[in-house]
Amino acid sequence: MGRLGSLKRRLRRFWPGRAGPRPVILMYHRVADLPYDPWQLAVTPAHFEAQLEEIRRTRTPLDLATFVARLAAGTLPRDAVALSFDDGYVDNLRAAEPRLAAAGIPATLFLTTSAVGRPEPFWWDELAHLILDRTDGADLDLTVAAEPCRLRFAEPEPPDRDRRGWRAWEAARTRREAGYQALWRLIRDAPPSERERAMTVLRTALGGAGPARADERAMTAEEVRGMARRGTFAIGGHTVSHPALPTLAPAAQRREIADGKLAAEALAGRPVEGFAYPYGAMDESARRAVAESGFAWACSTVGTAVSGRRFERYALPRIAAPDGDGGALARALAAG
Template sequence: MYHRVARPTHDPWEIAVAPERFSDQMRMLRQTRTPLAMGEFVDRIAAGTLPTNAVAVTFDDGYRDNLTVAAPILASLGISATVFITTGSIGSTRAFWWDELAELILARTAAADCEVSIGADRVQVVLPPVDRDAGHTDTWRGSEPSASERQRLYLSIWRQLRLLDNDTRMAAMTSLRSALGGAPANPDDCAMSVDDLVRLTSDGTINIGAHTMTHPSLPALPDDVKRLEVSASLQTCEQIAGTKIAGFAYPYGDRDDATKSIVMDCGAHWACSTRAAAVNTARVDFFDLPRIQVKDWSGAQLARVLHKQWIDA
């Protein structure tokens, strides 16, 4: 599971892999594994013909660098991939909210003292300048203890925003933007446009799957809203691709039985989670296919991670 092939200044969730490391990882997969398109991977599980060293490469969200940076590397090595698209962000000139939040808070060097609206809450934002914000580093990860005021504030607001409905979350981002300012986003930090997606899929090496409209935590939504998020995302992807879309990926990996049932009812044939494991073909759940999040590793480091997962499977 990938998201970005880029070098963002702040990457608290480790979703970016530098281009040269991604290239090294793909060369390793080509040399030591059997890379398959995700659709073929699933079909061969069902048929009982999946090679024991098979892998499938996927991307979540639909960042433009998937087209400009990742796609040429994949094409040069003949490796297929599936990109799961957050369809409500197609063509947006704003960064995804979690990236913009990192820019507004973690990348901010100046002090701040203001109040913002996060849903029904009023949140006081008090930040010292970076040189006085003890413990602050550009390399901090969200899985680590937060050692600075910026890190603590980012994580607190991120947790709130993650579970809000899209309209409330976007209103909160508007409040944060108004209070803290913010520069225009780099196009590669944004989602692909329709034209970008057509280019991405033009030679058949890369195909697309659905990833909801607005990237919500699906179990947190009422069933009717959940169904709309899934069905509209699938329909938009089908319109762009000109073909039936078989695959879906749960935002944040969040899923429950009701969500899985709705994804199935909406016409998907399989769905990916973020559960870090190798596929166990003896007891596979086609609506909870595990994926290993790849970090900014060398090819050799990724090979060791894959070996451990195969041994532990």
């Protein structure tokens, strides 16, 4: 997952600059119909199909490796689009792959390798279930990586009954939402072992999140292998355990990035050349570690179109696909 606001993108709406399409890398996470989606990770299957139709009708879809090679060579068509997916949710296999294959559009999946084959949901989904998906009270003090955090909510406040429109980067409307935001930040920035410990404490104290939805897990190794074999998806790196890389020392960054590459290659059965920074979070040493681990290029979550003049091989911008129809996608592509 990952998202950074883009002032530039908002400005461009009022100040469009040179007319005509500009090359874009799209970022997806899930193709699923969710009751609510605090990080806007999902595009519904119907919207995804409409977006693929829009891309086929108006754009030149390229696989990301070709997209980057032609960008580097200065031969990228202005209407080029490449699709990418982060994390490795099983709905990429069930809902995205058949639609991509039918449309003849390739995509890249940036895979969090330690999640492969694990039955439990990604921590951010589980945290949302533990805190946001319920209306009962909680009274809990815990520490995450030595940072104190207090969860205290009693009776549900009215928005706790329905948060379908709420996004987690917006202001919290209830103590429950504020507690969720504070914990999300602490857990994102905690080392993987602390993250596991905090989630165990929460699971025990809050009485479990109930059974995960069937489509919420990551793919199994067998599913990733099949996907790589069929070839609609190319596999890319997204670290082993999805840390915020700038919170790690350089040696730990290198382990996450290089070990993730080896694990992804073992699953893909071929070299893996692209990388995406978890949460879009990067610093200079992470960028260097990506290059030194043998990746040829890497994607950020800076939400703009790609520029041949400001070509940064290890920080390629990506626009988050909106959960909307072909027209919504066209507007997102134009706003980049």
